[in-house]
Every structure is written in structure tokens, then in C-alpha cells.
Amino acid sequence: VFFVFGYxxxxxFYENNQILIKTVxxxxxxxxxxxxxxxAYLAGxxxxxxxxxxxxxxxxxxxIGLTKxxxxxxxxxxxxxxxxxxxxxxxxxxxxxxxxxxxxxxxYLEKYNYKLQxxxxxxxxxxxxxxxxxxxxxTQTTHFPLEILYILGKLEDDKFDIAKAAIIEPTAKFxxxxxxxxxxxxxCDEQAKIKMNKLQDGNIPKSLVKN
Numbered sequence: 001v002f003f004v005f006g007y008x009x010x011x012x013f014y015e016n017n018q019i020l021i022k023t024v025x026x027x028x029x030x031x032x033x034x035x036x037x038x039x040a041y042l043a044g045x046x047x048x049x050x051x052x053x054x055x056x057x058x059x060x061x062x063x064i065g066l067t068k069x070x071x072x073x074x075x076x077x078x079x080x081x082x083x084x085x086x087x088x089x090x091x092x093x094x095x096x097x098x099x100x101x102x103x104x105x106x107x108y109l110e111k112y113n114y115k116l117q118x119x120x121x122x123x124x125x126x127x128x129x130x131x132x133x134x135x136x137x138x139t140q141t142t143h144f145p146l147e148i149l150y151i152l153g154k155l156e157d158d159k160f161d162i163a164k165a166a167i168i169e170p171t172a173k174f175x176x177x178x179x180x181x182x183x184x185x186x187x188c189d190e191q192a193k194i195k196m197n198k199l200q201d202g203n204i205p206k207s208l209v210k211n
Contacts, residue, residue, distance in 0.1 A: 033150070034068070034149055034151065035149045036122075036147035038151060038155065042056060064153060065124070067144065068149075077127040078125035079123065086119050088103060088104045089104075090103075116145055125143055127140070
């Protein structure tokens with residue numbers, strides 16, 4: 001799966017290495033605001049923080065977000081308000097050592113070089129059911145600061161359906177696919193060229209470098 005200019009390219013391989021390319025428009029990836037941006041906007045629409053949090057908590061149930069640092073899709077299963085992320089401690093696994101405790105603010109700064117802009121903010125919970133030892137199901141809870149989640153999908157005050165408004169005709173879609181494939185090929189060619197230059201810079205005999 002490749003993403004080029006907001007389009008998802010699905011590839012399927014068949015006999016003789018023939019490839020079928022299909023494009024899918026990523027309507028849900030159109031926003032660059034975070035859910036914290038929306039939360040801050042709503043703060044001016046409610047008379048009390050309690051009313052704001054009650055509304056926002058219901059709004060966020062089962063919403064999908066996209067993390068800024070890893071582009072991971074997160075499904076919201078819970079939310080905590082007014083969390084001090086400089087004091088919210090999480091366990092960090094270290095190979096060959098005991099788990100270490102770090103604040104969430106320290107974790108994002110050290111691992112992703114991202115400084116949280118809001119020390120106190122809502123904290124998102126995502127519960128996932130995974131298979132453990134001997135096939136036993138276990139529930140794993142992961143936390144995410146609200147400000148690192150990009151908005152995916154419509155907001156309640158949107159005036160039109162973004163997906164329907166962005167639909168294109170089959171002919172235009174074919175042309176778009178052709179254009180995207182040219183861009184993707186150019187990117188692959190550039191990466192191959194960089195790799196070849198690195199090999200040559202390493203004084204590897206050209207006879208050992210495969211084309």
C-alpha cells in the first residue's frame with residue numbers, strides 16, 4: 001500500500017509479476033487540525049468546563065484519530081479530562097533491564113523529539129483485545145495526548161459531505177492513477193539512485209554491484 005498526494009494505491013500481484021493498481025481517495029485524511037484544536041474551539045461555545053467535557057466526551061466516543069508522530073490510527077474508547085502529563089507516568093520497556101517509569105511529557109520529548117504544547121489536557125484511551133499466551137485474550141490500554149491526534153472524518157458542524165463532494169468520474173480517476181504511478185516511479189527511481197551512490201561511495205567494486 002502506497003500513499004501519494006492524499007491517494008491510497010492498492011497493489012495486487014498476479015502471475016508473471018503482473019500488478020493491478022487501484023486508487024482510493026483518502027477522504028478521512030483531509031484535515032490537519034488536531035482534536036485539541038477542536039476542543040479549544042468548543043471551549044468558547046460552552047458556559048462551563050463541565051458542560052464542555054460532557055459534550056466532548058460523548059463526541060469522541062469511537063472516533064478515529066491519526067497520530068502526528070507515527071501516523072497510527074487510533075480508535076477512541078475513553079477519555080480523561082484535565083490530566084497533568086508531566087505527572088502521568090507510563091512504563092517503558094528496556095531490553096535486558098527492568099521497566100522504567102517516565103512521564104508522558106518526557107516520553108514524547110525523548111522518543112519523538114516532540115514537546116507537548118499543553119501540559120494539562122485531555123488524555124485519550126484506546127483499548128485493544130489481543131491474543132496472549134496460549135491464545136488467551138488480554139485487554140491492552142494505550143494512552144495518547146489529545147493534541148497529537150489529527151482529526152479524521154466529519155465534524156458535527158460541517159456543512160457538506162466531504163467524501164461525496166470529492167468523488168471524481170472514472171475517466172478522471174484513471175488519469176489520476178496514471179499521474180500518481182509516474183510520481184511513484186520517479187520516487188522509486190530516485191531512491192534506487194541514492195542507494196547506488198551510497199554503494200559506490202563505500203568503495204565496493206562495481207563488478208559486485210547488481211543493476
